[in-house]
Amino acid sequence: MQSSFTTKRTVILAVLWLACAGMASFFLYKATHAKSSPLPLLNPVPVFTLTAEDHRAVTLSDFKGRISIADFIFTSCQGPCPMMTTAMAGIQAMIPAGRNIHLYSFTVDPENDSPEVLSDYARHYGADAQRWSFLTGNRDTIENIIRHGFRLAIENPDSGDITHSTKFVLIDKNGTIRGYYDSDETSAVERLTADALELEGE
Helix, strand or coil: CCCCCCCHHHHHHHHHHHHHHHHHHHHHHHHHCCCCCCCCCCCECCCCEEEECCCCEEEHHHHCCCEEEEEEECCCCCCCHHHHHHHHHHHHHHCCCCCCEEEEEEECCCCCCCHHHHHHHHHHCCCCCCCEEEEECCHHHHHHHHHHHCCCCEECCCCCCCEECCEEEEECCCCEEEEEEECCCHHHHHHHHHHHHHHHHC
């Protein structure tokens, strides 16, 4: 199958650059911003069962007891998804290993994004399997989670012209959404990382 991914070298260099720049900006952000007001309690993530890139079943219970950051992508995307996944890789780099924070990328093209395809995609972006999972499953289940759980837009017509939200979502240890962040704004990604670490410490 012809790969639509960017070259591994290009991706690694982009992730390393983003991580270095992001870490510097993040610590500057932490040093210059006082602790913010408590994050709002938004809607709960619904009950679900999906499949990770390693074929492991993932359910809502996996979100409980730790902080989660979620986004919605697909591997053949020629639009914002590579930027979003690179930004997530930067978040992974900024959060020290061992923190109780996990990243989740939900595919919005489950017919094509099998666990094997997602596993290859994860490797290209340097995803740490212990801290970042890529999820696939039944299309109706995924669309229901996005629309009625995360309350974000998703259009997946039979023509294959997929449109979806580019927001990052922060979820607390109880499985409740605490915020939405623009994935294409450096300041929003920095704020998301800071908020995740603050929630993890509560």
